[in-house]
Amino acid sequence: MLDIRLIRENPDLIKQRLANRSGDFAPIVDEVLAIDITRRTAETERQKLQSDRNRISKEIGIAKKNGQDTSAIETEVRGIGSRIDEIGFEADAADVRQRDLLLGIPNLPHDACPVGHSAEENPEIRVWGTKPCYDFQPKDHTVLGQALGMIDFEAGAKITGSAFVVYRGTGARLERALINFLLDLHTTQHGYTEISPPLLVKPECLVGTGQLPKFGDQVYHCPEDDLYLIPTAEVPVTNLHREEILKAEQLPVQYAAYTPCFRREAGSAGLGTRGLIRMHQFDKVELVKITTPETSMAELESLTANAEKVLQLLGLHYRIIELCTGDIGFGSAKTYDIEVWAPGQGTYLEVSSCSTFGDYQARRMNLRFKDAEGKNRFCHTLNGSGTALARLFVALVETYQQADGSILIPEALRSHFGAEKIG
RNA sequence: GGUGAGGUGGCUGAGUGGUCGAAAGCACAUGUUUGCUAAAUAUGCGUAGCCUUAACAGCUACCGAGGGUUCGAAUCCCUCCCUCACCGCCA
Numbered sequence: 001m002l003d004i005r006l007i008r009e010n011p012d013l014i015k016q017r018l019a020n021r022s023g024d025f026a027p028i029v030d031e032v033l034a035i036d037i038t039r040r041t042a043e044t045e046r047q048k049l050q051s052d053r054n055r056i057s058k059e060i061g062i063a064k065k066n067g068q069d070t071s072a073i074e075t076e077v078r079g080i081g082s083r084i085d086e087i088g089f090e091a092d093a094a095d096v097r098q099r100d101l102l103l104g105i106p107n108l109p110h111d112a113c114p115v116g117h118s119a120e121e122n123p124e125i126r127v128w129g130t131k132p133c134y135d136f137q138p139k140d141h142t143v144l145g146q147a148l149g150m151i152d153f154e155a156g157a158k159i160t161g162s163a164f165v166v167y168r169g170t171g172a173r174l175e176r177a178l179i180n181f182l183l184d185l186h187t188t189q190h191g192y193t194e195i196s197p198p199l200l201v202k203p204e205c206l207v208g209t210g211q212l213p214k215f216g217d218q219v220y221h222c223p224e225d226d227l228y229l230i231p232t233a234e235v236p237v238t239n240l241h242r243e244e245i246l247k248a249e250q251l252p253v254q255y256a257a258y259t260p261c262f263r264r265e266a267g268s269a270g271l272g273t274r275g276l277i278r279m280h281q282f283d284k285v286e287l288v289k290i291t292t293p294e295t296s297m298a299e300l301e302s303l304t305a306n307a308e309k310v311l312q313l314l315g316l317h318y319r320i321i322e323l324c325t326g327d328i329g330f331g332s333a334k335t336y337d338i339e340v341w342a343p344g345q346g347t348y349l350e351v352s353s354c355s356t357f358g359d360y361q362a363r364r365m366n367l368r369f370k371d372a373e374g375k376n377r378f379c380h381t382l383n384g385s386g387t388a389l390a391r392l393f394v395a396l397v398e399t400y401q402q403a404d405g406s407i408l409i410p411e412a413l414r415s416h417f418g419a420e421k422i423g
Numbered sequence: 424g425g426u427g428a429g430g431u432g433g434c435u436g437a438g439u440g441g442u443c444g445a446a447a448g449c450a451c452a453u454g455u456u457u458g459c460u461a462a463a464u465a466u467g468c469g470u471a472g473c474c475u476u477a478a479c480a481g482c483u484a485c486c487g488a489g490g491g492u493u494c495g496a497a498u499c500c501c502u503c504c505c506u507c508a509c510c511g512c513c514a
Contacts, residue, residue, distance in 0.1 A: 043472070047472085053494075054482095058441070061442075077495085081493095081494075245470090
C-alpha cells in the first residue's frame, strides 16, 4: 500500500512512476485524491461535533450532581448525536473506499528497477555454469521419472485432478531429500530460522502480502471457515509479525520455511506446461527477511545469493534475470528471477523470484519497528524462493540423467538422499 | 463440541455509567544528588487520525473484535474471537 500522504503531496510523480508498470493506474490515483478530500472534510466535521458532545455531556454530569434539571440540554445533545451519526457514516464510507482503492494500487518500482514494458526487456544479470552436453538425446523428466517409477501423473489426476502429481518411491525420497538439503543449507549456513507455519490463513494475511483483494481468483478458499490455502509460505511467514512493532535490534529477521503451495492457476490451463512445471500443488522452501529501510537493497542481494547457492551446490547451470518495471509483481519494488537450465525441456525454468517490497507489504500489514530515535517506522520486507522444489526436481533429473535412463545424484545431495544414483 | 473463569498501556494490576487514555507498581528514558557499581529524587514514557505549526500545542478515536442502550460506556446488554481449567472426542 502506498502512503496516502505521498500521493497527496506528489500525485504527478506517483502517476509517472506507476506508468512504467503494465496497466493504467492514473485514474485510481485521481479517485483516491478526490475521496481523500471528502474523507478528511467529513472526519474534521465529525470530530468537531464529537468534541461538542463530550463537552456538553460533562456539563450534564456536573449539573446532575448539583441536582439541577438537565432535560432541555439533553434534548439538544441528542440532536448533535444524530448529526454525528450522519457525518460519521459519510466519513467511514469514504475511509473504506479510500482503503479499497489504495489496496488496488501496485507498489512503485524502485529507482534501481530497469524500465521496460514486458518480459522481453528483462536484462540478464549474470550466468553461472554452462549448459551440459550429452552424447545422447536428453529426455524429458516426465519420461525419465515415469520410467523409474518416481512420479505418477495418472494417480494424481485420479485422486484429485489434473496438475496434481503423486511422487512415489525414489521420487518421494528425492523430494524429501531436497527439502532437507535446502532447509539445512539456509539454517546452518545462511542464518535463517526455520519456520513450519499453518497452511491455511485468514484473509487479512493475504491482504497483507498483496494477494487480496486483487488476485483472489488465484487462491483456494474454504468459505465455511473463511480460510485460504497458502499460495506460498511468504504469506504466513511474513504475516508472523503483522500488527507488531519490532525492536531495531531484532532486525533483520530471517526465516526459512518449507511448505506445500497451492495455486489455482486460473487462466493458465493449456499453456504448454507439461509435467511438473506448473502444478496446483507444489513444494517450496521460501526465504523471508524483514529489514530496516536502510538495509533492504543490500539484503536483496544476499537473499538472491543464498538462493543461488542451492543451484551452485547442486551443480545446476542457471542465469539471473532482473525483471523490468513492466514485468515485476504487484507488490514488488525490485525483483531478480533465478532460472535453472532444464536440458530435457531445452529451456530455463524459473525456480526462484527474489524481491524487495520496500514498505509496501509492511503498510498493508502494519508491520513497524522502533528506530534509534524511538520513532515507529515501517519495516521493509523481502522474500525469495530458496527454491521451488518441483522445478528443481525437473532440472536435477534432466541434468543428471545418464544414457541408460538412470539419474546420478550430485555429491552435495548424497548424504540427504542416501544413495549415489537412481535406477 | 460442553461447562466454568478470564481478556485493561511493554509487564503486573486497580477501576461496575459522568472532567478515565485510564490509579499504583515494575520496566524504560532524561535530569538532579551522594566522588564509581548501586541507591534516592524529579520529570517523562502507548497507537493512530484530524487540524495546524518554524516549533509547541489542540481536538478525536482506541481498555479482545463488532453491534446495541444512553446526553454520556473500560464500566450495562447482544454476537463473535482468543486464552486458561475440567469433561467429551481425536492424529
